[in-house]
Amino acid sequence: MELTRALLNREEILRYLGYRGTEILPHTEKLIEDSMSQILELARPAYVYRRYSIWRPAERTEEKRILVKGTNLCLTGEDICRHLEGCAELYLLCATIGAFVDRQIRLKMMTDPAAGVVLDSCGSVAVEQVTEAAEQEIEKEVTAEGKQITWRFSPGYGDLPLELQQEIADILDLHRRLGVSVSEDMLLAPSKSVTAIIGVMDTPVWMESEKEAEKADREANKEKEVDTKRIQEKCERCSNRERCNFYVKGKSCRGGR
Amino acid sequence: MKQITILDGGMGTMLQAMGAPMGKVPEELNVTHPKLLKQIHHSYIESGADILYANTFSANRYKLRGSQYTVAELVSAGIRNAREAAGEAAGSSRENSFARDDGGQQTQGEEVAARRIRVALDIGPVGKLLEPNGDLKFEEAYEIFREMLEAGEAAGADLVVFETMTDLLEIKAAVLAAKEHTSLPIYATMSFEKNGRTFTGVTVAAAAITLTALGVDALGINCSLGPAEILPMAEEMLQYTHLPVIVKPNAGLPNLMTQQYDLVPEEFAQAMGQMLEKGVRIVGGCCGTTPEYIQRLQEVCADWEEKASEEIPSARQAASWLCSANQVVEINGVRVVGERINPTGKKLFKEALRNHNLGYILNQALEQVQAGAQILDVNVGLPEIDEKQMMVDVIKELQGILDVPLQIDSTNPEVLEAALRIYNGKPLVNSVNGERAVMDRILPLVKKYGAAVIGLTLDESGIPDKAEDRVAIAEKIVRTAEGYGIAREDIYIDCLTMTASVKQAEVAETLKAVSLVKERLGVKTLLGVSNISFGLPNRELINTAFLTMALEHGLDLPIMNPNNAAMMGAVDAYRVLCSEDSGAQAYVEKYHGQVVETKLAAKNAGSTGGVQKGQSVDHMDSVSKGQRISGAVTDAKQGINGSESLAEGLRYAVLKGIKDHAGEDARALLKEQEPLELVNGILIPALDQVGTEFEEGRLFLPQLLQSAGAAQAAFEVIKQYMASQSKQEGSGKAAISKGRIILATVKGDIHDIGKNIVKVVLENYGYDVIDLGKDVPVETVVEAAKKTGAPLVGLSALMTTTVVNMEATIQAIREAGLECKIMVGGAVLTPEYAEKIGADYYARDAKQSADIAKEVFGGLEAC
Structure with a gap:
């Protein structure tokens, strides 16, 4: 894919920077414009994904898990299991804008930190767009079969262990195919990279009445206001908040909200 | 075959x-x-592979x-x-050949036996x-x-x-x-x-x-x-x-x-x-x-x-190349080597080395690259620091952000080797000389690590006066290097610039030696240009003239200050006049329509003349940077300047984050005000206001940092001023520092953006920040705290997984019995958690870290 100016959502960039609607002086405006141009110049957008069947082994213990066929990958935790309800398949996905952006961010953080943080935010928005493009491609593939995809879910969301980052990197052969690797602390390098899991729902009946379901969801949550509050608090404390696909849309990977 | x-x-x-x-x-x-x-x-053997x-x-x-x-x-x-x-393939083929009838066709197995897999x-x-x-x-x-x-x-x-x-x-x-x-x-x-x-x-x-x-x-x-x-x-x-x-x-x-x-x-x-x-x-x-x-x-x-009857000779021409992983520089004309990463005679640089302030050094590097340096000399030798570790740290940082090839400059072979090991590309080693022992120690390193090398034309008996004698030493170096397997195109000879005020007659000998070395030995040449003018007034004139003369005598690599517009101008002009800059394209591109800038530079140099004789180059950068500001802001600023005082101008520059004006205003203000008055009366209150506005959401992160950058520009000017004052008066250390703070991103964590932001803000409140970097081992933090006696240590961690190491670091500091206070910050931390792991303070953001510092240092402020 190719990143374009139009894809770099300025509002998003400002949101990452904690902007709350005050006046932006021309030289700050210019900083943002310049950073966007730099990202377009330096980004090397690329992504890979593969589709897998999944199965849920009969449980002997309380712990829920989902196994991904043909791999050693085992998805654990309440949240991913709920997220993949009604799915018989999933996609593993990785998107990146490459290492050159990181180099420039390092340079700017040393020499002009204001430009550094803006560039960093632009990079986050850029990789989000690349991920989005991959997701759209997947969606097209899946819709053609009369199925639906779930939202993206990434390691570190909710109670899905961040350590799965490494497993996914191995399975997708990310180091060779995209130049992406996983650090000791389970973060991706280059930093502007994303791994994600997208479920394929072959029970579109549920989706047809998506709005109703959401409405029901909301009502259910109203009854459990305490619960919702607890979840919200968790989100506020979550280190993934800023790049969370759910949080941005006012939801939570722990359900509800 | x-x-x-x-x-x-x-x-x-x-x-x-x-x-x-x-x-x-x-x-x-x-x-x-x-x-x-x-x-x-x-x-694969059967299909013809020679190597499996x-x-x-x-x-x-x-x-x-x-x-x-x-x-x-x-x-x-x-x-x-x-x-x-x-x-097995070879074995079965041998069996086949034994069984084979005489005169039969060569079997595939036989063919395998003939070639050694x-x-x-x-x-x-x-x-x-x-x-x-x-x-x-x-x-x-x-x-x-x-x-x-x-x-x-x-x-x-x-x-x-x-x-x-x-x-x-x-x-x-x-x-x-x-x-x-x-x-x-x-x-x-x-x-x-x-x-x-x-x-x-x-x-x-x-x-x-x-x-x-x-x-x-x-x-x-x-x-x-x-x-x-x-x-x-x-x-x-x-x-x-x-x-x-x-x-x-x-x-x-x-x-x-x-x-x-x-x-x-x-x-x-x-x-x-x-x-x-x-x-x-x-x-x-x-x-x-x-x-x-x-x-x-x-x-x-x-x-x-x-079809191909005989071996075709390689098309490759021998040439002199230096490179980083991302950029190749071919030495087939004049290439400027930046000399500024060197503590000799530079108070601020020495201070940066002592404080492990890599940011300062990187900025020196970047400035030179922007000014046109194509290679950077890196010298970080200072008696009281660990030169080897510092050299490795600086080179790692430099090659992590810049593309120019580096020239590794040290007299210590261990330092050279440590740097050569981790250098990513083909560097230039500075240097060997004609002393047998030096050559035998360093040339093998140059060969092993794939570098090029500079040879100084001096030996056991010093620097010869006559050109011929220097050429003889050069010849010895070239011969010895070739003996170690170093190609001639990787040898650069420095014929040594003599100071004109002391050895006037030998200036000509140096130039003659440059010509002779090129002509007789066919190697590239290099000279430290600025030495020529030592002890003379208006050094720029002498430097520029000598540079031009040396280029005409065949100098390939002038080691010089690329921030000096006159000297860079001489190089640019020379490239035109010797047809290296074809059609004067590069020259025209650089100088077309830039008359205004030249005038500005002259004016600027005049206005600062009283402050820094002979070092006016340090101020040159603000002129070129000034052009980056957008027109609207400049207008706004000028409006203020017209009606209000300079002090108001500086305050405005900090509040709005206009870096270039902040430096200029501070420079002008220093003629009327004491440095500390300026710091405590204008800069700190302005920063406080910025901090408050940031807390209230009226400013967002880039604006906070732009303000910090503007304050920093003012601080730099003040620091330079005080350094030059103390030099003149022979007094002790400039007393602008409010105290030392150690910052580190803890072991295992490489995410230091937050820490870097805190650093910028603290520096601009006038603290000496000792930045230990990221992924810092527990012991390093303890050692630094011990050595510096810093009253405040700031630790950052982004990941839940590395907060454990934060706790370990805090524990180690406590166990070492150090008195210092500890503040912590990072995405996953909360005030409760900070308390749990034994920190004294939790800093939500950079502004709060400044508040904490104020509390810790309280009345300690220097005066």
């Missing part, structure tokens, strides 16, 4: 095709399915975590399978990115490779192949490990993307130059692309090396729909034929290729061998 060596084809492709159970570690098959592996090797790549590509410690086998087990089994396949230990990337892209350390990568190499050699490999590499520093670690622990011949290939660079940005030329200099036996390109895409890259590579070039492409590009590669064996072999025409001598196939591809390739090679 056979000119072409044929490599085998894809291994993974064959394993998949044969239905091998592909677990997490394909090398486990070496033990579990040896027959299958041997069968694959056999089929053993199935050991990813059998490294990192990839094998969780495997029941050790590195040694899988590597030896892999080599053994290939060895046995080769042995070699087995290569195949080593791919570790699978984790090296610093600074990732968190794998150079030394760790080295150890991982060493383990594989020792196992491979012990198991009987004939050579080692490093392939599919994308980081030049990683492959350098591998090559060094091979050279230091085995005697295996080394083939080294890297994988490039369509844009001609690897994932980490390495160019084909930089790879070729660096690997050639490191002394591998063959080098080239594999994987990633098909032959058509690789062809132009192979051509380029051939221009930068005299060594045999390897090409092992994929079977074309993968078809996105079918995931199959798009070339059939015939097409692949035809495309490879063009490689042979261009001069590639070692060929094979990577992903998607099978024995059939190699069979066709072998046929094309045999045809080619028949």
